[in-house]
Amino acid sequence: MKTPRSAWLLALAVLTGAAKEPAMKTSPDPEIVAGLIQIAPPAGWRRTTYSNAGGADLVVAFERGADRLLVQVFGAKGSYYKNPADFFAGPAATTMGRAPERTGEATVAGRPLALYRLHFPLMEGGPHDSTRRELRMGVETFCVPPPFQDGRFIVLSLQRESHVPDPDRVGEKAWEAFLRGVRLVTAKKTMGRKS
Numbered sequence: 796m797k798t799p800r801s802a803w804l805l806a807l808a809v810l811t812g813a814a815k816e817p818a819m820k821t822s823p824d825p826e827i828v829a830g831l832i833q834i835a836p837p838a839g840w841r842r843t844t845y846s847n848a849g850g851a852d853l854v855v856a857f858e859r860g861a862d863r864l865l866v867q868v869f870g871a872k873g874s875y876y877k878n879p880a881d882f883f884a885g886p887a888a889t890t891m892g893r894a895p896e897r898t899g900e901a902t903v904a905g906r907p908l909a910l911y912r913l914h915f916p917l918m919e920g921g922p923h924d925s926t927r928r929e930l931r932m933g934v935e936t937f938c939v940p941p942p943f944q945d946g947r948f949i950v951l952s953l954q955r956e957s958h959v960p961d962p963d964r965v966g967e968k969a970w971e972a973f974l975r976g977v978r979l980v981t982a983k984k985t986m987g988r989k990s
Contacts, residue, residue, distance in 0.1 A: 861957040862966030870947035
């Protein structure tokens with residue numbers, strides 16, 4: 796019986812060490828989001844990347860339990876929001892049409908930024924559930940660094956998708972550490988667009 800060529804090649808790779816798996820890294824490397832911001836992903840949080848507005852609005856999310864850390868990039872051609880004023884007036888920054896509440900400030904990339912809070916309805920129950928329930932709300936805290944020269948801007952936020960506060964403040968502590976680790980990439984390095 797003949798041994799398939801692929802089996803021989805695999806055996807050769809194992810013997811020569813070519814099939815070794817790369818060593819696992821103990822901590823994730825910081826990453827660049829859309830060439831604008833450098834972030835350090837929180838350890839132990841699940842990472843998801845997707846886009847909205849037909850690919851114009853990039854979102855990087857880190858999730859753990861009921862908490863989500865988000866980095867959203869807006870302002871590109873075709874974006875839902877052209878500028879921060881547009882964003883603040885839109886549904887992503889309001890509580891069912893009410894302006895977000897200013898709650899203080901945080902230092903992000905070496906500069907103080909205003910922090911805002913909004914509430915959003917939680918999707919509880921099934922689509923066929925006809926019982927009336929009190930509308931329960933999740934909470935989101937966010938900040939918006941100044942826009943870049945090309946018009947894009949970033950929204951950093953922490954969402955708690957539960958009406959129950961976390962007494963251990965796991966999400967809030969991760970958010971505070973996350974903000975401390977943010978580095979905005981200089982316009983000289985990222986913009987590179989010809990006018």
